[in-house]
Amino acid sequence: MVARRKGERIEPSFGSGREAEVALRITAEDRAVSAAGTDAPRRRARPKADAGPDRAEAREKRRFFFGGGGNGGGEKPPQRARRGFFGSFVRIAFTVCLWGGIALVGLLAYFAIKLPQEAWAVPDRPPNVKIVSVTGDLMANRGLTGGEAVSLDEMSPYIPQAVMAIEDRRFYSHFGIDPLGILRAAFENAQAGATVQGGSTLTQQLAKNVFLTPDQNIERKIQEVILALWLETRFSKDQILEMYLNRVYFGSGATGVEAAARRYFNKSAKEVTLGEAALLAGLLKAPSRLSPAKDPDAAKARADIVLQAMLEEKLIDQAEYEAAKAQKATKARSYWTGAEHYAADLVMRDIKALVGDVKTDVVVETTIDLGLEKDAEKAISATIDGAKQNVSQGALVSVDGTGAIRAIVGGRDYATSQFNRAVDAKRQPGSAFKPFVYETALEQGWRPDTVVNDQPTQIGNWSPQNYDNKFRGPVTVADALAHSLNTIAAQLTVAVSPAAVIQTAQKMGIASPIIDNPSIALGTSEVSLLELTGAFAPFANGGYLAKPHLVNRITDVDGTVLYERGADVPPVIVAPEIVGMMNAMLTRVVTSGTGRKAQLKDWQVAGKTGTTQDFKDAWFVGYTANLTTGVWLGNDNGAPMKKVTGGTLPAVVWHSFMEAAHEGLPAMPLPGGYDDGQEPAPLTASTGESSGGFYDDSEVAPDPRGMPPATDPYEEPYEAEGAAPAPARSADPYAAREVEPEPRREITPEDIYGVEPLPGDPGYEGEPMRPAEEIAPRRPTTRVVRRDQLPPDVVLEGRVPSGAVLEGPVDGGGRPSDRSLFKDFFGG
Incomplete structure (x- = not known):
């Protein structure tokens, strides 16, 4: 072993051999205190209990995972890489x-x-009531939306294109929310310093319109996003777009494209042009402020922006863009217009009583003839606009023989005033009420040629006067009605009793309260035009009750019938002979009386004029075998007109409408066939002056303040000075006579009346009879031939004498003159 340097500490090692060296080795670098230079006490290092191969393996794994630590030998550990x-x-x-x-x-x-539980199901669109004419033509849509739902295929393609171009260009590519659109809107708003653009998609707008309130807060916005995502998973893009276009609000009470197209352009959504579609799409930003009914210039400016967006999206070409932009701004009507909306309002008033609450889309089939409706509207507006007699309003009702309302106009202009003066206004009818007095008298024994005396008449404290304050002496009942003599009407009312007249009026269809007072003879109790017109219809249809009605049938959109008017034959309320006499007398009103301006070429016309005190109301109610029509003119505030009477402007309106309504139809006579056989000369006043047509085609009811109060003691039979006493009668005009009729003498050719004068006729009691020529021209003697007097094999051919009256049933299903419509209704 190499000798160590002097002073170098020999570090201990554990184990022996190579394995121990690898397993655990301590170098001087591992010491906590430097090996040189101190005498500080040293602590003996304690061997680690977990030293060994297992410990080394564990440390190696930790090193590999965490990237640091020594390697257990004398090698220097690798440096840890620093993150960027x-x-x-x-x-x-x-x-x-x-x-x-x-x-x-x-x-x-x-x-x-x-979110509420119901938010997870798309609610049904509010039900729409589609109201159509008798031929199926659309009159109006009613309901919360104002129009029916239409599919994308049924509407103009310009509409969805315009809406997407200005509201959501990436509609078909996003998933319910559009992050790019939100960023774009935020950038635009930041640049403008205000909110000028929204980031909501059409799906979000649909969610807001259908499920949520218009509150602006973070919770509602988050719920809008949630529902938009849900809608995108539940429905296709086309379904979402279709729902949106049918539920979005376009202003002026129009929800959905169909309602908006009808509201602003008076056309279906399928007929909308490019310029109109751009205008509709532009309304979505601010429906009320940009409405063309309020600010057409602002609406046009916004529409031009929409057109520019469509051009940028290449939805239209340059030529289409220029053509649409060149269109002028047009102010839309401020409200629904057209007289047919008066009828639509009536439908909505009655529909709940017919089918209950409407919970789904329904179709209401009415009796209205749209062609006649337009003719009626034109007649009213043209006459009022051309008048200089301080008349501002009018109404018209026309019904057929079954009571079906064929036309109804409730005012001069529906857009200006939706008040229906034909139904809801109650006015004094004036002399237009007199036919019910004369009908009652006929049922109690009087006849058209009965002579009565036009003379000063006192009824309690009331002295009725004629229009010209003159008296004509003895006149026939027919002449008295033709020239609307107030004295005779008052006398007859006293003779038959006001209660009987009221009963007759109610039987004919008058539902308004009528005061039990002699003044009702002159029409002092208020009625509506609709009920008065309907009450004249039995004269035109042969005596059948003709209750005015408007709805024929109600179905849902699948065709299931929810309501259908029955086809029961109505009861006969006027005897045929009475119908004939009334028609003959009311025809003379038009041919030679106060209603001459109502004459129609080739058609038999009957009717009655009416004018109230100070010319506040003017009426004409007339009829042919085809239609019964009533007209009223006046002012809503009751201001007097300038001498407008029932025989002037109302008769002009009536003639204008009925002439158009009868164009191309074959003329037919009125039922009854009664002929009084005379064409009377103009009546003259008691002063001896020649009339020369001096009648002012009018009659005025006396001031109601001069009428006897309803509480006056008129319970006893009235004894009016100059009044014709009532002949013996039965309480029920249709029951068998309880009182034997007065014996009549044999008819002679010289008897101009054909029958013996009734008891009490003025001119025959206590005074010599006047020469016939002073009263009326001579006419043929009336002959009465009853069916049981004819041979069983008799065949009537040729012309029947004008004075002959055939009584009894006629084979063949009715008169040849009956209208086909009336035959279809009653059978035959």
Whole structure:
């Protein structure tokens, strides 16, 4: 062994041989205290109990794993490699991402748990009520959305393209949230110093619209992200886009593209042009502020931005862009427009009573004829716009023989006022109420040619006056109605009793309360135009009850019938002979009385005018064998018009509408076939002046303040001065007569009336009969031929004499003049 240097400490070794050297060896470098130079006490090193091959192997493994430590021999251990900055950054970033992801998952799970259970199922779209005409044409959509849902294939392709271009360009590539879009929005907002762009995807917007409240807070935003991710896993991109377009709000009460297209452009979503689609897409940023009904210029400016985005995305070419941008800004109507919306409102008012709560989309089939509806709207608006007599509003109702409402106009312009004056306004009808007085009188024994006396009449404290404050002496009942003589109507009301007149009016369809008072003869109790028009319809259809109705059938979108109007034959409420006489008398109102402006070429027209005190209300209700139509004109505030009477502007409106409604139809007479056989000359006043048509085509009801109060003691039979006493009658006009009729003398050719005058007729009691020529021209004698008087094999051919009346049933399913529609309804 080589001699050691002087003073060098000999270190101990353990074991012997090579194995011990490898196993454990201590050098001077392992000492804690330097070997040189001190006399400090030294502690004997204690041998390690775990020294040996096993210990060495364990240390070697630790060294390999941790990269440091000695090798157990005299060799110098390898130096540990130092990590660079990038490696440390990656290690830290990985750790942060790992724990951040765990925290994010936990946060999402927390807010997901807080979502209500129903948030995990897409709620049904609010039900839509699609209202169509009798021919199936769309009239309106009603419901919370204002329009039905449409598929992507059913709408204009420009709509989804425009929406994606301005709201979510990467819609088909992201997974519900768009990180790039969020970064872009953050950058744009930072540059602008304000929120000018959002980072929400269409999926997020759908989640917000369908599931969440509009609150702006971190919890709602996180829930929006959760639901967007869920929607992307549950539905396809096309399904999400379709749901979005059918549920997003476009302003002005329109939810969904179909409702918006109808609202702003009055067309279906499938017909929307490029420029219109850009406008709709632009509304999504601020539906109320950018609405073309409020600010068309702002809406157009936003639409141009949408067009630019579509051009950048190569969804349109330069030519399409220029053409659409060149379109002028147009102000949309401020509200739904069109008279058909009055009918739609009525449907929504009644639908719950017909089918209960609407929980799914339904289709309501109405009785409205859209062509007639447009004609009616045009007649009302054109007449009011051209009038200079201080008239601002009007209404029109037209029904057929079954009571089906074919047209209804509730005001001058629906967009301006949605109040339905045809249904909800109650007004005094004036003389338009008189037909019910005359019908009651006919049922109690009077006849059209019965002579009554137009003279000063006193009923309690009330003295009814005619329009011109003149009296005409003896006149027939028919002439009194044709020229709307107030004195005669009052006399007849007293004779038959106001209660009987009220009963007749209610039987015909008047539902409004009627005061039991003689003044009802002049129409002082308020009614609606709809019920008054419906009450005239039995005269046109042969005596059947004609209750106005609007809904034929209600189905769901699959065609399942939820409601259908029955086809039961309504009851007969007016005897056929009464119908014939009323039609004859009301026809004379139009041919020679106050309603001459309502005449139609080739058609038999009957009707009645009505005017109230101070010209506040003017009415005309008339009918043909085809339609019964009522018209009202006036002002909502009750302001007087300038001498507008029922025979002037209302008759003009009626004529304008009915002329269009009857165009191309074959003319048909009214039912009844009653002919009084005379064409009366104009009546003259008692002063002897020639009328020369001096009637002002009007009649005015007296001031209601001058009427006797309802509590006046008129319970006893009225004894009006000059009134015609009532003939003997039965309480039920359709029951067998309990009172034997007055015996009649044999008819002679000289008898101009064809029957003996009824008892009490003025001009026959206590005074000589006036010459017939002073009352009316001579006419042929009336002959009555009953069916049981005919031979069983008789065949009637040729022309029936004008005075003949055939009574009894007729074979063949009804009169040849019955309309086909009416035949179909009642059979035959």
